[in-house]
Amino acid sequence: MILARHAEALYWAGRQLERSEHTTRALDVVARNTMHYRIPRALAEWGLLLDVFGLTDRFRATATTAVDLDRTRVADFLFADATNPGSVVSSVRQLRENIRTVRDRVPVELWEEANRLHLDLGAVDAAHLLHEGPYELFSSVRRGCQTISGVVAEAMPRDDGYTFFDSGRMIERSIMTCRVIRFGLFGEARHFDHAILLRLVSSLQAYRRMVGHDHDRLALAAFLLRTELVPRSVLSCLRRVDDHLETLQRAAPGMAPARQVCGRIRSVLEFGDTERSLADDHARYLLEIESGVLDLGHMVASYAFNPIHSTGLHAQFVRPGGSGP
Amino acid sequence: MLMDRISYRKIYQLGPELGRILNHGRSEDSAPVAPEGYHAAVVKGLLDGYRPGPWFDEAFDADGAVRPPYERVVERFAAIDTDELHRIEQLVAAEFRRQGITFTVYSDDEGTERTWPMDLFPRIIEASEWRHLEQGLAQRIGALNRFLDDLYSGEQAALNDGIVPRWLVVSSQGFERNAFGIDVPFGARCMVAGIDVVRGADGSYAVLEDNLRNPSGISYVVENRTAMVKAFPRLFNDHTVHPVDQYGRLLRATLTDVAPPSASDDPNIVILTPGVFNSAYFEHAFLARLMGVELVEGRDLVVDDQGVYARTVGGISSVDVIYRRIDDAFLDPVSFRPDSTLGVSGLLAAARAGTVTICNAIGNGVADDKAFYPYVPDLIRYYMNEKPLLPNVATYVMWDDDQRAQSLDRLDELVVKPVAESGGYGIVIGPRAGEQELEAARHQIEGDPRGWITQELVELSSLPAQAGTGLAPRHLDLRPFVLTGERTRVFPGGLTRVAMREGSLIVNSSQGGGSKDTWVLADDNADADTGRTDGADPETARKQEA
Numbered sequence A: 001m002i003l004a005r006h007a008e009a010l011y012w013a014g015r016q017l018e019r020s021e022h023t024t025r026a027l028d029v030v031a032r033n034t035m036h037y038r039i040p041r042a043l044a045e046w047g048l049l050l051d052v053f054g055l056t057d058r059f060r061a062t063a064t065t066a067v068d069l070d071r072t073r074v075a076d077f078l079f080a081d082a083t084n085p086g087s088v089v090s091s092v093r094q095l096r097e098n099i100r101t102v103r104d105r106v107p108v109e110l111w112e113e114a115n116r117l118h119l120d121l122g123a124v125d126a127a128h129l130l131h132e133g134p135y136e137l138f139s140s141v142r143r144g145c146q147t148i149s150g151v152v153a154e155a156m157p158r159d160d161g162y163t164f165f166d167s168g169r170m171i172e173r174s175i176m177t178c179r180v181i182r183f184g185l186f187g188e189a190r191h192f193d194h195a196i197l198l199r200l201v202s203s204l205q206a207y208r209r210m211v212g213h214d215h216d217r218l219a220l221a222a223f224l225l226r227t228e229l230v231p232r233s234v235l236s237c238l239r240r241v242d243d244h245l246e247t248l249q250r251a252a253p254g255m256a257p258a259r260q261v262c263g264r265i266r267s268v269l270e271f272g273d274t275e276r277s278l279a280d281d282h283a284r285y286l287l288e289i290e291s292g293v294l295d296l297g298h299m300v301a302s303y304a305f306n307p308i309h310s311t312g313l314h315a316q317f318v319r320p321g322g323s324g325p
Numbered sequence B: 001m002l003m004d005r006i007s008y009r010k011i012y013q014l015g016p017e018l019g020r021i022l023n024h025g026r027s028e029d030s031a032p033v034a035p036e037g038y039h040a041a042v043v044k045g046l047l048d049g050y051r052p053g054p055w056f057d058e059a060f061d062a063d064g065a066v067r068p069p070y071e072r073v074v075e076r077f078a079a080i081d082t083d084e085l086h087r088i089e090q091l092v093a094a095e096f097r098r099q100g101i102t103f104t105v106y107s108d109d110e111g112t113e114r115t116w117p118m119d120l121f122p123r124i125i126e127a128s129e130w131r132h133l134e135q136g137l138a139q140r141i142g143a144l145n146r147f148l149d150d151l152y153s154g155e156q157a158a159l160n161d162g163i164v165p166r167w168l169v170v171s172s173q174g175f176e177r178n179a180f181g182i183d184v185p186f187g188a189r190c191m192v193a194g195i196d197v198v199r200g201a202d203g204s205y206a207v208l209e210d211n212l213r214n215p216s217g218i219s220y221v222v223e224n225r226t227a228m229v230k231a232f233p234r235l236f237n238d239h240t241v242h243p244v245d246q247y248g249r250l251l252r253a254t255l256t257d258v259a260p261p262s263a264s265d266d267p268n269i270v271i272l273t274p275g276v277f278n279s280a281y282f283e284h285a286f287l288a289r290l291m292g293v294e295l296v297e298g299r300d301l302v303v304d305d306q307g308v309y310a311r312t313v314g315g316i317s318s319v320d321v322i323y324r325r326i327d328d329a330f331l332d333p334v335s336f337r338p339d340s341t342l343g344v345s346g347l348l349a350a351a352r353a354g355t356v357t358i359c360n361a362i363g364n365g366v367a368d369d370k371a372f373y374p375y376v377p378d379l380i381r382y383y384m385n386e387k388p389l390l391p392n393v394a395t396y397v398m399w400d401d402d403q404r405a406q407s408l409d410r411l412d413e414l415v416v417k418p419v420a421e422s423g424g425y426g427i428v429i430g431p432r433a434g435e436q437e438l439e440a441a442r443h444q445i446e447g448d449p450r451g452w453i454t455q456e457l458v459e460l461s462s463l464p465a466q467a468g469t470g471l472a473p474r475h476l477d478l479r480p481f482v483l484t485g486e487r488t489r490v491f492p493g494g495l496t497r498v499a500m501r502e503g504s505l506i507v508n509s510s511q512g513g514g515s516k517d518t519w520v521l522a523d524d525n526a527d528a529d530t531g532r533t534d535g536a537d538p539e540t541a542r543k544q545e546a
Helices: A004-034 A039-053 A056-062 A071-079 A088-101 A108-123 A126-132 A134-155 A160-185 A194-200 A204-210 A217-226 A234-251 A253-271 A274-304 B008-013 B016-022 B068-078 B082-098 B127-153 B166-170 B218-231 B233-238 B247-257 B281-291 B347-353 B373-384 B401-409 B435-447 B538-545
Strands: B102-104 B113-115 B118-125 B192-199 B205-211 B269-272 B294-296 B301-304 B307-312 B315-318 B321-324 B357-359 B395-397 B414-418 B452-456 B462-467 B470-479 B481-484 B488-490 B495-498 B514-520
Touching: A004 A039, A004 A071, A004 A088, A004 A134, A004 A160, A004 A194, A004 A274, A004 B307, A039 A056, A039 A071, A039 A160, A056 A071, A071 A088, A071 A126, A088 A108, A108 A134, A108 B082, A126 A134, A134 A160, A160 A194, A160 A217, A160 A234, A160 A274, A194 A204, A194 A217, A204 A217, A217 A234, A217 A253, A217 A274, A234 A253, A234 A274, A253 A274, B068 B118, B068 B233, B082 B113, B082 B118, B082 B218, B118 B127, B118 B218, B118 B462, B118 B470, B127 B192, B127 B205, B127 B373, B127 B481, B127 B488, B205 B373, B218 B233, B218 B247, B218 B281, B218 B495, B218 B514, B247 B269, B247 B281, B247 B321, B247 B481, B269 B281, B281 B294, B301 B347, B307 B347, B347 B357, B373 B395, B395 B401, B401 B435, B435 B452, B462 B514
Parallel strands: B118 B514, B269 B294, B269 B321, B321 B357
Antiparallel strands: B102 B113, B192 B205, B192 B470, B192 B481, B301 B307, B307 B315, B395 B452, B414 B452, B462 B470, B470 B495, B481 B488, B495 B514
């Protein structure tokens, strides 16, 4: 079985890959959209994006005055700010560092592509490009992320390492989809245009084909939560995680609690009446799903990566060099 | 005057271009004529004006003629210009950067990772020359392993018979009392050795240093080859070069050999690394990938009831062989440095119980102490009953009053080395040192005679290396790697390190040195040894290997 430390590095690498791609795509979509708006509305959209990422407070903390919320600053904060651990540059750096710690056990191409993406980002003046040619920059980063996904899909053996990497990706992705729905669709003050929202989770085309042009808010939310065929829906992400956990559980019985959590949210989505629950109390329902997914991430992390759960291990060995029981 | 020593035939051999330059003042007509049918190597372009100094140059002889193994390479380099060379150079550097082939310089402000420097002009070792080296190295490692095993697990015959002074051994920083009672299968205490070899003024090989603890560099040997094949594919068709990519298989076989008797036929092998911030992390990850084993840190391992286990997501799983790339002092906080977080508590107890093999064994440092080095030829005679095939460089021990007095008299001619340092740190090269530096060295030697040795200066051999717009002679050494399990195998070639500054004799990469791809040529009419079993029945191949 995979080393706990390696599993952890791969799990986070998966999350960081997903985060990098998602953030870049979101910036791309919002930047293209807001160029049609006057400043107040544009700023509101950028503010909404910060809410989706849960970075509003952090951004405010870096701003010196109230008027500091402008599009360049938000884009810079979300993309190039190395002090923001959620920025694209930071995510890519952490992704590369995590892959580096497991470079002996992943396909060579995976390490090379992660390294290349990191080096490419380091070689350009991102802050300047965000101003002058953001779309080229965004598409190159997205291409880099997609290349990594492609290498993982085609070259990575379906072993425990893959299981953790993909679980990380799927958990990050479902958290992002949850947040896009909760803030972008049911936001307190305002919400994204529905087409924009679907673009944020790269599901616009699928929605048009499967549902059409009818943008009912509840139907849209249900679509993103529980459509099995859409790879960014919460349910399809959780199904993948569940499959992985099932495989893992055979050799690692400690994964059982995580699987229980996963099964619980799955059944809510799969067997519950999503539209009705949303209509009754969307805030409570969406929060329940989102915190369930967050719980799942927490369970995977604490049971798989924490040696205290290893069977038959003396407490004194839990921390190397520790002072004993 | 170079001209005086050059015969006409040799001038032609250098090529008409250089011939004309050397013939300065003479007319075109008086230029030498090549004997009929004579095939000349053409030296121009990048090698124009290449002038080796009064030492041994491996590509050109004292008269300036190309040595036969280098003819094709010289021809190839003569055919490209500076721009082309820079283009290839940049290609190789970009490839290394993309693949993250780096090493770490701790004191470097620029950031910790630096791209591996490789010089494009390869080093070539002919088959007969290599055979000599191979035998000499195997003999030397054989004797050192016998000595170490006898010291820690045997009767200490060499000490009892006065071949090496006992006080010298027990006063060594590398001497490790904890190693007593930990037996190693086949006595293979030094399972992976890196022996630094140099060529003196007459071109003969001598051993400069033994590295018996954690020699690094093998990953760069393999990566240099990969880069060279990309940069100069045609050159490899012109030569039959022994490949280097079978190292992982060899190392794994060696580690399997030394697994404890309790392990299965397919023992669980791990590499123990200090972590991503270590200067050789790239190599640790590289070896784990090459062998297909886990790369663990101390915190991934745990000792329970005298067994070593790895912490996996499914609980703990047992470990049989640890190829550790951390120093003795950090291995086990119970037995060594209590503040070490890199090691594993109780590891030594497990090794002593024989449930796990630690490679290289603990306490090898005693035999790569530089004050111990002068005794190695005697040990070869003592343990192997053979004449040493590879000599030492003349070395003087400073604890001996006579040798010290003589050395101090002519310190400006000698090289002064601290006995326990590596990586080129602390070395004073007499002829190139200032008065103050020599005075400081003298002071240090007198204060701690056991801590220093002096050696005769070896003007290391040279090869063309990139310098500015062309190629110029630069000094180099060679670190071949020797693997010992049930038997000893010398890996073909090794790491050629080259000083990139004019006249410098310090080749360590931590001191700005570069490296070269090193080719060991196959015998005439023989294929290179790929270690592969192309088409052969795997069962037969396995038997042959066994």
